[in-house]
Amino acid sequence: MTVLDTPRRGLLLRVLPPGLYAGRASKIIERSVLAYSRMWLVFASGVLEPLLYLVAFQIGFGRLVGEATGPGGAPMSYVAFVAPALLASSAMNGAIFDSTFNVFFKFRYAKTYDAMLATPIGPLDIAIGEISWAVLRGGLYSVAFFVVMAAMGLVTTPWALLLIPAAVLIAFAFAAVGMTCATFLRSTSQFDYINLVVVPLFLFSTTFYPLSVYPEALRIVVQCSPLYHGIQLMRELSVGALHPGMLGHVAYLVALAALGIWGTARRLSGLLLR
Amino acid sequence: MSVSPTGRVVPAWHGAWLRVEGYWTWYRRYWKSNLYSTGLQPLLFLLAMGLGFGSQVQAGPATGGLSYVHYIAPALLVSAALQNAVGESTYPVLSGFKWQKDYLAVTATPVTPGQVLGGHLIWVTLRLLLAGTVYAVIAVPFGAWLNAGAVLVVLVGAATGLACAAPVTALAATTYDEGVRFNGVFRFVVMPMTLFAGTFFPIEQIPLALRWLAWISPLWHGNELARGVTLGGLDPLPALGHLAFLGALFAAGTALAHRYFYRRLVV
Numbered sequence: 001m002t003v004l005d006t007p008r009r010g011l012l013l014r015v016l017p018p019g020l021y022a023g024r025a026s027k028i029i030e031r032s033v034l035a036y037s038r039m040w041l042v043f044a045s046g047v048l049e050p051l052l053y054l055v056a057f058q059i060g061f062g063r064l065v066g067e068a069t070g071p072g073g074a075p076m077s078y079v080a081f082v083a084p085a086l087l088a089s090s091a092m093n094g095a096i097f098d099s100t101f102n103v104f105f106k107f108r109y110a111k112t113y114d115a116m117l118a119t120p121i122g123p124l125d126i127a128i129g130e131i132s133w134a135v136l137r138g139g140l141y142s143v144a145f146f147v148v149m150a151a152m153g154l155v156t157t158p159w160a161l162l163l164i165p166a167a168v169l170i171a172f173a174f175a176a177v178g179m180t181c182a183t184f185l186r187s188t189s190q191f192d193y194i195n196l197v198v199v200p201l202f203l204f205s206t207t208f209y210p211l212s213v214y215p216e217a218l219r220i221v222v223q224c225s226p227l228y229h230g231i232q233l234m235r236e237l238s239v240g241a242l243h244p245g246m247l248g249h250v251a252y253l254v255a256l257a258a259l260g261i262w263g264t265a266r267r268l269s270g271l272l273l274r
Numbered sequence: 275m276s277v278s279p280t281g282r283v284v285p286a287w288h289g290a291w292l293r294v295e296g297y298w299t300w301y302r303r304y305w306k307s308n309l310y311s312t313g314l315q316p317l318l319f320l321l322a323m324g325l326g327f328g329s330q331v332q333a334g335p336a337t338g339g340l341s342y343v344h345y346i347a348p349a350l351l352v353s354a355a356l357q358n359a360v361g362e363s364t365y366p367v368l369s370g371f372k373w374q375k376d377y378l379a380v381t382a383t384p385v386t387p388g389q390v391l392g393g394h395l396i397w398v399t400l401r402l403l404l405a406g407t408v409y410a411v412i413a414v415p416f417g418a419w420l421n422a423g424a425v426l427v428v429l430v431g432a433a434t435g436l437a438c439a440a441p442v443t444a445l446a447a448t449t450y451d452e453g454v455r456f457n458g459v460f461r462f463v464v465m466p467m468t469l470f471a472g473t474f475f476p477i478e479q480i481p482l483a484l485r486w487l488a489w490i491s492p493l494w495h496g497n498e499l500a501r502g503v504t505l506g507g508l509d510p511l512p513a514l515g516h517l518a519f520l521g522a523l524f525a526a527g528t529a530l531a532h533r534y535f536y537r538r539l540v541v
Contacts, residue, residue: 039454041454041457041458042454042457045457045458045461045462048461048462049461049465052465052466052469052470053469056469056470056474056475059475059479059480059481060469060470060474060475060479060480061327061474061475063336063475063479064331064332064334064336064337064342064475065327065330065331066332068330078330189304189307190307192307192308192310192311193307195310195311195315196310199315199318200318203318203319203321203322203323203326204318204321204322204326208322208323208326208327209326209327209329209330213326213329213330214326
């Protein structure tokens with residue numbers, strides 16, 4: 001009889017030096033759920049923020065603009081134009097916040113990961129566990145956002161249901177890359193560098209106005225932004241204007257996610273298993 | 275041989291300025307990353323919202339017949355000042371008590387807790403003036419200002435920021451476990467205030483039942499003053515009212531903070 005639930009693998013695999021992965025990523029998620037159950041206020045505020053934005057656009061910004069040009073060239077209300085972009089950028093913001101600020105704290109100050117690695121948990125478990133948690137949280141937020149969108153009458157096609165998995169994909173990609181970046185940070189003042197990337201991405205990835213506003217040369221720069229692809233994907237899904245080019249958006253985000261996971265596991269094993 | 279006491283106590287203002295000097299020593303080392311968040315970030319907002327989003331907005335009664343960039347430029351300065359002021363008065367103040375403990379160290383010398391508070395508020399003011407000036411200057415080539423009233427907008431920004439820094443400092447002085455309190459201030463007070471206090475659109479668009487929330491927010495008073503001094507249309511009586519509101523908030527916040535600083539630092 002054992003106290004721990006032993007993974008089904010041979011003794012050799014468990015004692016060999018690399019020990020990158022022990023199949024216990026779910027334990028990391030379990031820990032996060034426990035920790036956050038005591039911080040429900042933080043959790044709730046994460047839901048509230050994009051909703052406040054949505055309300056502000058409904059009563060404020062929307063009245064200033066009137067109509068916007070949607071993906072298919074069809075006119076749409078400004079709120080309907082902005083809502084999917086807000087969902088995309090809040091998925092990014094949430095994921096980055098979770099995977100940089102929180103991970104940095106656990107990594108440098110609380111030494112949570114050092115403690116974990118002293119147990120049969122490997123760096124890849126930590127990477128997968130933390131990123132999954134960020135994704136789970138992002139998924140919950142996007143469901144809440146979607147419900148409010150529907151209540152405001154902004155959901156007009158069944159394709160819009162795909163906004164939720166798309167938001168999860170965006171959260172996944174940014175969480176993975178964000179966590180890799182978090183391992184490079186040495187002091188809290190360097191968080192400004194993260195803002196230096198995230199804020200321009202949020203502001204300039206066609207969140208609030210169409211790409212046509214930019215001069216030709218700048219459009220190419222904007223189109224390199226990963227959030228731009230996320231927003232395009234969401235906007236097209238929200239009106240059901242499907243086309244093959246959307247696979248390109250998805251491929252970009254998937255590649256970003258893969259890069260992030262690889263980078264995180266590599267960095268963590270380099271830093272923690274010395 | 276006996277050691278005779280000098281009997282010198284640091285004069286009130288001098289003690290506070292000694293603190294400012296201490297902040298300045300630190301700032302000289304870290305000004306680069308700070309200048310980004312204080313000067314550059316509001317400018318990015320000006321580009322995205324003023325020029326980008328503004329290109330979609332028709333000048334009309336809602337913007338007072340002005341182009342959107344002129345409408346939003348002064349308000350963005352004020353709301354950035356508010357965010358800076360609140361940011362500077364949360365974790366840094368708690369850190370003075372709890373992590374770095376420099377407040378405790380300094381009050382072991384003849385500097386009093388009141389002077390520590392004064393030094394903090396003076397430092398915040400200087401930071402707000404610097405950040406506001408940086409923003410105002412860089413915004414010139416983007417055509418954000420109609421006239422030299424921009425100089426007064428910097429002062430309005432500092433006043434609004436200060437009116438919020440004082441009560442938040444009082445809150446930080448009563449905080450022992452960082453927990454979720456500061457997060458709550460940012461997400462439940464600062465964030466909604468930025469969106470709904472007339473920064474991006476007139477508060478007349480908010481339903482009447484909820485408009486009082488904008489009226490009691492310091493940011494709305496700051497925005498009204500800032501637009502008034504640069505775009506015109508500010509009557510003396512409302513202007514005095516806005517200033518009085520900000521002044522009252524500052525006075526009440528400082529009085530509370532003063533009491534809490536003494537309670538926490540005098541053993």
